[in-house]
Amino acid sequence: MAGSDQFDAGGAVAGLGQSYRFTQTSFKPYACCRWAHSTLDAIREVIAGLRPGEQINDVEVRSFGDLVHCLSWAKPEDLVDAQFSLPFLVALELADRSCRRGFDETAITDPDVLRRAQDVRLVHDPSADEAFYAGHLPTRVIATTDQGAGSSPSKKTPGAARPPVRPAGRLGEVPLPDRARPRPRTRRHPGPHPARPARRPGRSRPRRAHDQVTRAATIPVCSNIFYN
Numbered sequence: 001m002a003g004s005d006q007f008d009a010g011g012a013v014a015g016l017g018q019s020y021r022f023t024q025t026s027f028k029p030y031a032c033c034r035w036a037h038s039t040l041d042a043i044r045e046v047i048a049g050l051r052p053g054e055q056i057n058d059v060e061v062r063s064f065g066d067l068v069h070c071l072s073w074a075k076p077e078d079l080v081d082a083q084f085s086l087p088f089l090v091a092l093e094l095a096d097r098s099c100r101r102g103f104d105e106t107a108i109t110d111p112d113v114l115r116r117a118q119d120v121r122l123v124h125d126p127s128a129d130e131a132f133y134a135g136h137l138p139t140r141v142i143a144t145t146d147q148g149a150g151s152s153p154s155k156k157t158p159g160a161a162r163p164p165v166r167p168a169g170r171l172g173e174v175p176l177p178d179r180a181r182p183r184p185r186t187r188r189h190p191g192p193h194p195a196r197p198a199r200r201p202g203r204s205r206p207r208r209a210h211d212q213v214t215r216a217a218t219i220p221v222c223s224n225i226f227y228n
Contacts, residue, residue: 031099032083035067035137039086042141043093055146059090062125063139064132074117079103091116 030037039061050056067086074087082088082103091113092098107113128138 029100030089031102032089033071036071036086036089038137039063039067039139039141040089040093040098042139043090043143044098046141046143047093050145051147056094056143057146058119058121058144059094060121060123060142060144061086061090061139062123062128062142064128064137065124065126066132067139068122068124072122074120075114076108078108079105082108085117086122087117087120088113090120 071086076082131138
């Protein structure tokens with residue numbers, strides 16, 4: 001990150017023209033810090049296992065020390081804070097306002113969400129630190145319900161973040177929300193699309209990508225970037 005004390009500006013141009021970073025990008029199923037994702041997966045499993053009418057009173061999250069230290073603030077002041085507030089993110093799940101569907105600014109002042117966030121405790125689990133430093137995001141979620149019984153612990157230890165876009169262009173293991181799922185493309189015009197000129201033969205994909213970027217400001221129709 002540019003704001004980090006370990007930021008290396010040279011990394012921005014390392015391998016320029018040879019290494020293409022867009023092949024290493026990935027999709028986030030939740031609109032928040034990736035460290036929180038395994039906990040959100042876990043609380044969703046807990047919620048799915050509730051009996052009819054059963055309500056969660058409080059939640060305990062046991063995870064690695066860095067998560068407990070960095071994501072424990074329960075009262076975000078804006079949408080940036082909200083992405084790094086695990087109690088708030090868990091409260092969104094409990095209130096059926098999951099950040100899988102994106103953030104709604106009104107949630108920051110929603111009294112129900114804020115009350116639920118106060119009922120979420122983060123506890124350092126020293127046994128999770130080693131797995132975290134090995135590239136995993138271990139967490140254990142325990143919820144107590146109004147029926148007086150703790151739910152079954154849910155543990156998620158996903159591997160280090162990997163790009164879900166495979167060489168064939170297919171989405172990998174990370175599912176997209178229903179509203180973001182790609183739809184089948186339909187053809188609206190008979191014959192070639194009028195805004196898509198034929199590709200020039202003989203140019204490699206990297207060269208075409210380079211050409212589009214360098215002349216992006218002169219292209220009147222943005223969609224032409226992808227078809228020329």
